[in-house]
Amino acid sequence: MNVILFGASGMVGQGVLRECLLDPDVKKVLSIGRGTTGQSNAKLREIVHKDIADLSSIEDQLRGYDACLFALGVSSFGMKEADYRHITYDYAVGAAETLARLNPGMTFVYVSGMGTDSSEHGRTMSARVKGETENALLRLPFKAAYMFRPGFIQPLHGVKSKTALVRIPYILLGPFMPLLMKLSPKYVTTSEVLARAMIKAARDGAPKRVLESEDINAL
16 A cells, blocks of 8 residues: 655654554555655655645656545644634645545545534634535545544654643653543544554545544544
8 A cells, every 4th residue: 555644743643654664554655744754764755845735746746646644733722713724724625636636546534633523613713624624525536535533642652742832731641541541432542543543444444434532443
């Protein structure tokens, strides 16, 4: 399976890249992002591309891929809706429209988050924008598309957020994560479990198109 990965430098993307490089079924990984991962691996090729919403200048390098794992995202904290929508909606949908045209047999796996609002009319800005993004992705002519909505994610194997304020709760809750995983599978997963579930959905499919944390853990 040949995979395109967006957001490999973020917390979720770091975990996805790690598992892709370890998985023998993944033969090739193309990482597309606004910066490099700093990693070197025979499977991995990287493209630095600033405007993820417009991939027209690199289209010739995007054919022949079986799956796209889209883990690029930002926190909505302190952001205006227009700016958040550009990074969340425009990046994901713009990239996906290009990939659906170039690789009609592709499976697209998108990471949004728990509480995403599929109605697109809720009061919470981030949930509403993510819901609009999911709905647009599900309408595209991919072989299949899956929306992943993890809750709290325990980072493993050196995976960490680039944002210091985001790292604090993970550090504080770290010792309690095994218990939380056991007691609250609806709300908690790990970077490793999430990444492996994304790869499995891309390779084998999933029982539903929208997967919450409990579904991710079961996959």
